[in-house]
Amino acid sequence: MRKILVANRGEIALRVMRSIKEMGISTVAVYSEADKNAPFVRFADEAVCIGPPPSSQSYLNAAKILEVCHTLGVDGIHPGYGFLSENAEFAKAVITSGITFIGPSAEAMEMMGDKLSAKAAAAQYNIPMVPGSKGSISNVDEAVSVAKKVGLPILIKASSGGGGKGMRLVEEISTLKEQMALAISEATSAFGDGSVFIEKFVSGPRHIEIQILADNHGNVVYLFERECSIQRRHQKVIEEAPSSVLSPELRKKMGECAVNVARACNYSGAGTVEFLIDDSLNFYFLEMNTRLQVEHPVTEMITGIDLVKEQVKVARGEKLSFQQEALTINGHAIEVRVYAEDPMNNFLPDIGTLETYQRPVGHGVRVDDGFEEGMQIPIYYDPMIAKLVVHGTNRSEAIQKTINAIKNYKVSGVETTLDFCRFVLEHEAFKTGKFDTNFIKYHFSPEKLLNESQEEAKLAAVLSSWLIDEKGKSPDNSLNKVKLSKWSLNRR
C-alpha cells in the first residue's frame, strides 16, 4: 500500500494519519466545508473537499469518497470510527473498486452488526450470555413465557440496535405487551428492522470490553480489557485499562472468549468484544464492535502496541508479528473525553470558539485532538474536543496524573466536561474501584460541581484581593486578578 485515504475527520483522522505516515505511506484527507481549516486537513499529504458540512453530504458520501480514491490513485481506505466505519455496504463497494478496506470483511461486519446473529455465532463457541430468548420474539405470549423463565426485570433489545439504542426495561408483566409493541415499532422506524429479543436485566453491571487483533492467517490475540463503566446516557466519559476488578484468571478467560467471538465471524483486523460483568463477577457477551474504538489509546498505552499500524499490516496481508504470550500489561492508563458540553446545563453541547486552548504536557500524557486555539467547534458533528490519555505505573498514580493534567488543561470560550471528569476521578467510589454503570446517576448532580467552583471562586477572590493589598493596584496586578477570575470563576 502506497497511499491511504482516511474517510473521517477530527482527532481520529489526525491520529490515524500520524501512524500511516510513520509507516512511510502517503495520506489523503477528505473534508467537508466546515473542516477546511482543521489540523487533519493540513497534516495530510493531499486533501480534497467532498461537500457541505452535513455528514450526509460529505463524510457519509461513499460515492464521492470512492471518486477521490480513483482520481488520486488511493489503494487503501481507513474508515476511523463512526461515519462509514461499520457500514458493510461501504466495505463491499471499496473492495469492488479494487481498494483495500482497512477493517474486517463485510460479512463479519454484517454478522456482528446484527445482535441476534452475533449471539448465534458466539453460541457456537459456548460464550457466556445473559439468559433470555433464543432468537427474535414477535409474539407477546412467547415474551411472557421467557420473562417468567428468566425472571423480571427484563430488557427488550433491538437486534439492529446497539449502544443502548432501542432498549426497553420491563419490570412488570402487565406492561410487557405495551413495551414490546413500542420496542418493535421504534426498531422498525429507527433501523428498518423490527426484530427484538429479550434478556434478563443485569442490575448495576460493569462494562468491560476486550481488544482483539486478528490477521488473515488464523492468528487471533487479545490485548486485554478496557473498563468503560463510567458512562452518561450511553456516552462514555472515562475509560481505563486494566480494569480494577479483573483477576489474572478472569482476564484470561474473558480474553479467550473474545478471541473465540472473533473466530466465530472469521474476523480480521482490530475489533472489540463487549461484555457485562455482574456483582458476582459473572461475565456475559453483549456485542462486538467491528471498528477501531474511540478509547483504543488506553490499550496502546498499557501494551505499547500501535493499533493503527497493526490494522494496516493485517490489511496488507502480513501475519501478526507477536503472539499472545509476548503481550503484557505495563502500568495503568486512563482516558477522559473532553466534550464541548456544559455539565451545569444537562450536558448541552456548547458551541463556540476555542478562545484559549492549551494542552497539558508531561511524561505519559497523550492528548489526541483535532482542534487548535482560535478554532470554531462545528455544530454538525460530535462535540468531542479531545481525549486526554494518561499513563502511570499503577492505578492511583494514573488517577493523580490525570487530575494534574486536567488542572493544566486550559480551555476557554466553550464549556467543557474537564471539571466534571475531575469530579469523577476525585470521587471516593472511583478511587476505590467500587463503581458500576450507574456511577453518574448515583453520584453526580450539577450542584456538586457548583460547590467546587464556589470553593475555587472564594479562593480566587481571597487570592486576588491579597495580591492587590500586597502590591497595590498597578495595571499588572489587575491583570493578575482578571486571569485568576477567568480560570476560576468562569470554569476556564
Ligand code: MV4
Ligand atoms: C444490558 C444491561 C443490563 N442487562 N443488558 C447498554 C448498551 C448496550 N451495549 C448494552 N447495554 C446494557 N445492556 C442486560 N441484559 C445494561 C446495559 C447498560 C449499560 C451497559 C454498559 C454500559 C453502560 C450501560 C448503561 C445502561 C445500561
